[in-house]
Amino acid sequence: MPGQKASEGARQIQILKAAFEVASRKGLDALTVRLVARRAKLSAGLVLFHFKTKDQLIIALLDYVLRTTTVLYITDDISDIADPLDRLLALLRKEMNRLASEPRLIRLFFDFWSKGFTHPLIRTKMQAELDRYREAFRPIAHDVLRAEPERFAGVTPEGLSAVAVSFIKGCAVQSMIDPENFDIDEYLAATNGLLGQLASQPV
Amino acid sequence: MPGQKASEGARQIQILKAAFEVASRKGLDALTVRLVARRAKLSAGLVLFHFKTKDQLIIALLDYVLRTTTVLYITDDISDIADPLDRLLALLRKEMNRLASEPRLIRLFFDFWSKGFTHPLIRTKMQAELDRYREAFRPIAHDVLRAEPERFAGVTPEGLSAVAVSFIKGCAVQSMIDPENFDIDEYLAATNGLLGQLASQPV
DNA sequence: TTCATCATTGAACGATTGGTCAATAACAAG
C-alpha cells in the first residue's frame, strides 16, 4: 500500500540527507540501505528504486557532499589584508576553524578518502576535489612568493599551496580524533614562527 | 578432522599477519573472519578460538601494527647534523619518504583512525600512539627553538612538534590516495622556504 | 601403551545484507 508521492527530485534529496546523517554519524561502512530508508522514513525498496544500487547511492552521496560543502571561500575580511603572509595565515586559521567545527563532515571525508583506495571512481573524485582545494590557495601563495622572493627562492606557487593544504589536512586528522583538545591557537603560534611572522592576526 | 597443531603463540602471529595482509589490502571493513582464515590457510573457527571475537581480533591487529611499526627512529646520520633546523628538515624528509613508501600501512592507520571515531578503545590507542609520535619530535624541536629563539618567539617545543606531526600527517593523506604523483622534493622545497632555509639537505 | 587435554575442523544457526518483484495506490492526462 504505497504512501504519498513526492515531487521530482525532492525524494532524492531527502534520501541523500538521510544518507549523510547516517554516514557522518556511524561511518561509511555502517551505511545500510535499510538504515538510510529508516532515517528518511521510507521503505528500503524505494531507496533502491531512485538509486539503482547501494554503490550508486554512495557515489551520489559523495557528489552531494562535495557539491554542498564550501571548498574554499575567501571572504572580504581576508582579501582585504594587505600583507600576503598575513593573508595566508588568516586563511589557514579560518580553514582550521571551519574544519575543527565540523568533525562529522571531516570524518565522512576521510571515510571516502580511505574507500578511494580500492574504489577508482571515488578516488578520482576525491583527487579532483583536492586539486580544486589546492588550486584555490594558489593566488595567495603566488602573492606571498612575489612579496618575498628571496626567502622563498626556488619555491613554486604550486609547492607552497600543496604545503598549506597538507598542513590543513594534518590539522583535520588531529581534530577528527580529538576535537576537544585540538588547540588551534597553539598550531597557529608555531606556524607563525615557521613563517617568521610574530604578530598574530585574528579573524 | 583436525590438522597439525602449532606451538604456543605462533598461531596467533600467523593469524595476525594474515589479518594485516587482508586489512591493508582490502580495508578494515572488508576484514572478515573467513577471509583472514583463508589467507592463513586455517579454518574460520580456529581464528575465533584464539581471538574470542572479531572485535578482539581487530584490537589485537591494532596492537600488532603499533608494536611492529617503527614509531620514529632517529638514525645517526640525522642526529649528526649540526644545525637544528637542518636536522628537523632531514627528519621530516626521512619520515615523508618512509610513509610514502608504505601506502598500505598508511591506509590501515587511517582506517583505524576513522574507526576510532565510534570505537572508544581504538580511539584511545590511536591517540596514545600519536602522542608518542609527537613526543619523539620534541627534543629536536627544542633544539630548533633554542638555536633561534628570536624567530620562534612565543613558540613552545610542544607546538612546533605538533606542527611537524601535522605536516607529516597531511603528506601521508596525500601519498595514500596518490602515491605515484606524490612529489616529496616539491613539498620539502616549499618547507625549506617556510623555514627560511634555502640549502637542501639530502639524506 | 594409555589417557586426558585441547587445538582444529566442518557443519550448522540466526541475523543481516543488497537486491528483486508483484501488488497497489497516488497522481496526471484525457
Added chain:
DNA sequence: CTTGTTATTGACCAATCGTTCAATGATGAA
C-alpha cells in the same frame, strides 16, 4: 470519471556475516 503511468510498499531471496558446537585427532604426561 476513466485510464495509464509510476512511485511506493512489503514480502521475499540468495549470499554472507559472526558465532557456536559436536566430533576428531594430534600431542604430551604418566
